[in-house]
Amino acid sequence: MSFIEFKNVCKMYPGSKVNTVDNFNLNIEEKEFIAFVGPSGCGKSTTLRMMAGFEEITGGELYIDGKKVNDVAPRDRGIAMVFQNYALYPHMTVEKNIGYGLKNMKMPAEEIKKKVDWAIHILGLEEYRYRKPKNLSGGQRQRVALGRAIVKNQKLFLMDEPLSNLDAKLRVSMRTEISKLHRELGATTVYVTHDQVEAMTMADRIVIMKDGIVQQVGKPMELYDHPVNQFVAGFIGSPQMNFFDVDVNGNNVRFADGSNITLSAATAEKLKGHQGMMTLGIRGEDIKVIGPDRKADADTENVLTAVITDTEVMGNENNLYFSFGGCQAVARVSKYEIAQIGDRISFTFVPSKLHFFDKDTGINFMEME
Amino acid sequence: MFTKKQRRINWILVAVLLVLSIFFLFPVIWMLANSFKPDAAITSDMNTIAAFIPPAPGNGFFDNYISIITDTNFLRYMGNTLFYAAVLIILSIVVNGLAGYALAKIKFPFRDQWLMVIIMLLIVPTETVITIHFLIIAKAGLLNTIVGYILPLIVNPFNIFLFRQVFVSLPDDVYEAAQLDFCGPVKYFFTMVLPMSKTVVATVSVFTFLNVWNDYLWPSLVFTSSDLLTAQIGLNSITSNENTTMGQTLAVITLVTIPVIIIYSLFSKQIVEGVTSTGSKEG
Numbered sequence: 001m002s003f004i005e006f007k008n009v010c011k012m013y014p015g016s017k018v019n020t021v022d023n024f025n026l027n028i029e030e031k032e033f034i035a036f037v038g039p040s041g042c043g044k045s046t047t048l049r050m051m052a053g054f055e056e057i058t059g060g061e062l063y064i065d066g067k068k069v070n071d072v073a074p075r076d077r078g079i080a081m082v083f084q085n086y087a088l089y090p091h092m093t094v095e096k097n098i099g100y101g102l103k104n105m106k107m108p109a110e111e112i113k114k115k116v117d118w119a120i121h122i123l124g125l126e127e128y129r130y131r132k133p134k135n136l137s138g139g140q141r142q143r144v145a146l147g148r149a150i151v152k153n154q155k156l157f158l159m160d161e162p163l164s165n166l167d168a169k170l171r172v173s174m175r176t177e178i179s180k181l182h183r184e185l186g187a188t189t190v191y192v193t194h195d196q197v198e199a200m201t202m203a204d205r206i207v208i209m210k211d212g213i214v215q216q217v218g219k220p221m222e223l224y225d226h227p228v229n230q231f232v233a234g235f236i237g238s239p240q241m242n243f244f245d246v247d248v249n250g251n252n253v254r255f256a257d258g259s260n261i262t263l264s265a266a267t268a269e270k271l272k273g274h275q276g277m278m279t280l281g282i283r284g285e286d287i288k289v290i291g292p293d294r295k296a297d298a299d300t301e302n303v304l305t306a307v308i309t310d311t312e313v314m315g316n317e318n319n320l321y322f323s324f325g326g327c328q329a330v331a332r333v334s335k336y337e338i339a340q341i342g343d344r345i346s347f348t349f350v351p352s353k354l355h356f357f358d359k360d361t362g363i364n365f366m367e368m369e
Numbered sequence: 370m371f372t373k374k375q376r377r378i379n380w381i382l383v384a385v386l387l388v389l390s391i392f393f394l395f396p397v398i399w400m401l402a403n404s405f406k407p408d409a410a411i412t413s414d415m416n417t418i419a420a421f422i423p424p425a426p427g428n429g430f431f432d433n434y435i436s437i438i439t440d441t442n443f444l445r446y447m448g449n450t451l452f453y454a455a456v457l458i459i460l461s462i463v464v465n466g467l468a469g470y471a472l473a474k475i476k477f478p479f480r481d482q483w484l485m486v487i488i489m490l491l492i493v494p495t496e497t498v499i500t501i502h503f504l505i506i507a508k509a510g511l512l513n514t515i516v517g518y519i520l521p522l523i524v525n526p527f528n529i530f531l532f533r534q535v536f537v538s539l540p541d542d543v544y545e546a547a548q549l550d551f552c553g554p555v556k557y558f559f560t561m562v563l564p565m566s567k568t569v570v571a572t573v574s575v576f577t578f579l580n581v582w583n584d585y586l587w588p589s590l591v592f593t594s595s596d597l598l599t600a601q602i603g604l605n606s607i608t609s610n611e612n613t614t615m616g617q618t619l620a621v622i623t624l625v626t627i628p629v630i631i632i633y634s635l636f637s638k639q640i641v642e643g644v645t646s647t648g649s650k651e652g
Contacts, residue, residue, distance in 0.1 A: 054545050074548045081549055087542035091564040101550035148550070 001066055002027035003188055004051070004156070010059030011046050011212075020046050022212040024060070028190065030155075033182050035191045035203035038235070043212035048158050048192045053077055064156065080149035080187075081158040084165065086141045088133040088148075095120070095129050098147040105152070119147040122181075139170045146178070150185060157182075157189045163198065175202055196236050200224070208232050230362035233281050233355060239319060241355070242287070242329040246280045248356065253280065255325030261302045264351045267366075271356055274365045279357040281364075284332035286353035289320065289339075290346040302351075308343045320345065395421070397626075404619035405430055411615050433620035437607070442595065443621060446603030451628070453519060453599065454581040460523045461577045462563070462570055468524075469532025470558060474539070484533065490526035496586070503590050518591045522581070528573045535569040536562065571639035578632055600625050 004027070011021040021043040028034050036044035049055040050062065053074035062069055069077050088097050098119050102112045120126055123143040133141055142162060149157055162178070163171045179202050182189050193199055199206045200220045208215040208223065208231075216223055216232045227233035233241045247254045248271065251263045263271070290303065304324065312319035313335075320331045320339055331347060339345060356365045371379065402423040403411045414420045424430065437443050471477070472484050502521040511517030539562065547557050563570055585601040592598055598606075604625050608618045633640075 052545070052549070074545070075551050079549065081546070083542045083546060085540065085542055087540065087546035089543065089547075089561060089565075091561075091567075100547075100552075104551035104556075148546070152550075 001063070003030040003032075003065060004028035004190075005063040006047075006060070007063070008060035009047070009050065009057055009062055011043070011050060011055060012058045018212075019059075020212050021050070024212075024214060026207060026214065026217060028188060030188055031186050033179075033189045033191065033202060033204045034207060035193060035199035035205075036207045036209060037193055037196055037199040038209035038215075040194060041211075042209040044192045044194075044207075044209050045160055046212075047209075048160055048190060051077075051156075051190060052079060052081055052158055077156075078154050079156045079158055080152050080154040081160065082142075082145045082149050082162045084161040086133070086145045086165075088141055088144055090133050093130050093132055094125055094136070094144050094147075097133070097144055098151055101148065101152050115151045116147075119151045122150075122184075123147050123177075138166050139174060142166065142174060143177075146181065150181065155187055157187050159189065159191045161193055162191075164193070164195070171198075178202065197238065200236070206236075208235060226364075226367050227281075227355065228364055228367050230279060230281065230357040230364070233357070233364065237283060239284050239330045239332070241281045241283050242327070243357075244280045244282075244325045244327050244329070245277065246325070246356075247277055248275050250275075255304075256327075257325050259304050259325060261304065261349065263354075267351050267354055270366050272365065272368065274356065274358075277359055278365070279359060279362075281355035281357060282349050282353060284319065284330045286350040287329070287331040288348050288350060289331050289333050289337060290348065302348050303346050304348070305344055305346050308339050308341055308345060310341060311339060400619050400622055400626075404433055404616060404623045406616055407432070408614045408616055411619075433614070433616040434624070437617055437621050437624065441603070441607055441621075442598075443600070443603050443607060443624065445596075446598050446600045447624070447628075449597060450582055450600040453515070454578045456515075457519055457522055457581055458574045458577045460519070461525060461528055461573055464523050465525055465528035465573065466532050466563065466570075467558065468529045469534075470536050470562060472529070472533040473536035474541075474544070487526045487529055491530065499587060499590070502587070506591060512591060513593050513597065514591075515597065518588060518597070522587070525577075528576070531569055531573060532566070535566050539565060568639050568642045571636050572642075575632055575636045575640055579629065582629060 006024045006026040009021060009024040010019045012019050024043075024047060036047060038044050046055055050057050051064070053069070053072065057070050064077055064079075089100065092100065095116055099112045099116045102115060107115075120129055123146060125140065125143055125147065128136060128140055128144075133144065136144065142165075145162070159178070163174050166174060175198060178191075182202075191199070191202065203220060205217060205219055206223055207217050210231050216228045218226075220236075223232060223236050227236065227241075230243070234243070245256050248263075251265075251268050253261050253263060255261075306322035306324040306329075308320050308322050309328075310321035312321070315335065317335055318333050318337060318339075320333060322329055322331070322345065331345075333339075354366070357363065358365065398421050402421050403414075405423050406414070407429070410424065411420075414422075472480060472487070506512060506517040506521065509517070511520065543561065543565075544557060547561055552560070581599075583601065584599070585605070588599040589602055589605075592602070604621055607613055607621050613621075
């Protein structure tokens with residue numbers, strides 16, 4: 001049995017006619033770091049709150065460490081949680097905030113001090129020990145919230161968008177700190193975020209949700225390289241995957257502007273005979289730019305051309321925006337490949353990285369079993 | 370930054386307020402100055418500026434005060450009132466605070482309607498219910514007891530409303546965090562909610578104290594035993610005694626005013642904050 005098991009878990013709020021979380025099934029293994037990711041209102045925080053016991057489970061069963069917890073009070077579920085708005089006790093010092101739970105557990109004062117000292121040390125909060133939350137910065141407050149969670153030695157950590165109130169730079173450093181803490185403590189961690197970069201960089205596995213339904217569960221690179229549908233393909237990756245409306249006829253792919261490419265035998269076989277209008281997806285880094293006004297030396301029949309409409313210099317790479325086949329697209333190129341707005345570029349698509357999505361359902365034909 | 374015109378208006382306002390405050394202060398100064406004088410001096414100074422100037426400290430300076438303290442039970446009445454106020458402050462915070470918390474944070478049927486009823490009770494004057502209170506306390510055999518005096522004063526719609534308005538803005542995730550820290554709802558109320566709402570606790574404490582200290586009607590109905598009387602009743606019985614001098618009357622009024630002035634000057638900031646922060650705000 002897995003450490004956490006969701007069996008057809010549903011959540012319907014009173015007065016609503018649709019499930020906010022619909023038929024959620026998931027197994028989470030011990031010591032795993034799993035991220036729930038999705039747009040606002042997708043049900044990720046609701047799912048986390050059902051795990052914590054703050055939201056009633058209206059259908060299905062939830063097991064934590066082999067025990068059904070549907071009707072178990074939050075305090076008896078063996079969890080620690082870090083909240084989006086920190087939820088620190090404003091009238092208590094850092095030290096008291098961290099030790100409050102231990103005090104309520106009736107732990108001897110000496111042991112509390114030892115554990116609080118340990119948490120304060122590993123979170124670098126020594127000089128803030130006697131400060132109250134109002135005198136701390138956002139990053140320091142979040143570290144106190146982490147400290148409060150880690151001292152209790154719980155087997156399961158729940159984190160509800162813990163970094164969303166921090167600035168970009170602090171978010172990156174806190175990401176590293178949380179990952180490090182997870183490795184050191186070995187507690188199972190469920191992390192909710194709307195930021196796919198956080199999910200990709202921290203999680204062992206990612207659960208992508210939309211409208212209360214799980215879209216795909218997998219390792220970060222599985223989701224990146226093998227999205228099961230257009231939503232996952234578009235949600236994971238920055239800049240997001242390029243999508244073009246195409247008409248597939250045998251091995252021939254015709255774009256809206258009349259351009260054509262020919263599919264390799266391997267790609268055509270993966271399409272399993274799907275034909276007609278569909279959406280082609282390709283990531284920016286899988287568009288190979290050949291150069292301004294230059295035709296490719298080989299594979300000339302699959303070379304396409306477009307005019308650059310915008311550029312983004314990222315430092316380590318450049319993003320080249322262009323209009324093609326009636327859609328706006330972006331190619332990620334190395335920092336040495338410089339192009340100007342108005343340049344005409346030639347490019348090819350990496351054949352093995354093409355995705356074809358059903359126009360209506362968004363299913364990725366290339367990932368169908 | 371104020372403009373020149375605004376500054377001029379501010380100065381005029383300050384001047385008007387100063388004049389007004391002198392009007393309000395002059396009876397207090399007069400009372401204080403004359404409370405140290407014998408009756409003969411009070412009468413002779415009556416129509417002169419000396420009426421506002423206390424005598425030079427010397428022999429007999431505190432005579433009026435000493436006679437009040439030694440010849441009457443007034444100190445005991447003040448002690449009684451302080452005791453009733455202390456008990457009522459604690460009970461007010463607990464009972465009205467819990468009611469306010471329930472109305473702010475706990476979901477139960479007809480919660481909003483209950484709140485409306487409590488708001489409507491705010492407009493009912495105390496005098497209209499005092500007869501009913503008296504009859505209930507008399508039927509319960511609690512006349513002339515501390516319990517009978519205190520019981521009807523505990524629940525106060527205004528205090529419930531004050532607490533509710535402050536508690537409604539307390540963030541819910543602090544309660545959720547406390548639950549995971551093994552803190553039950555009762556402990557949460559006393560160790561988290563009240564300390565996080567110090568301003569409203571101070572406001573309710575001050576209002577309760579002032580109500581008890583200044584109340585005359587209710588204690589005069591409930592108490593007949595002189596051992597239990599409050600300061601206001603004591604003040605009335607001393608001042609209406611024909612043997613009491615004018616100086617003694619002014620001394621006893623001064624004594625009864627002192628705690629109010631002390632409390633108000635210590636907590637005036639909290640009172641203003643407490644009353645003005647009763648609108649919902651994100652915590």
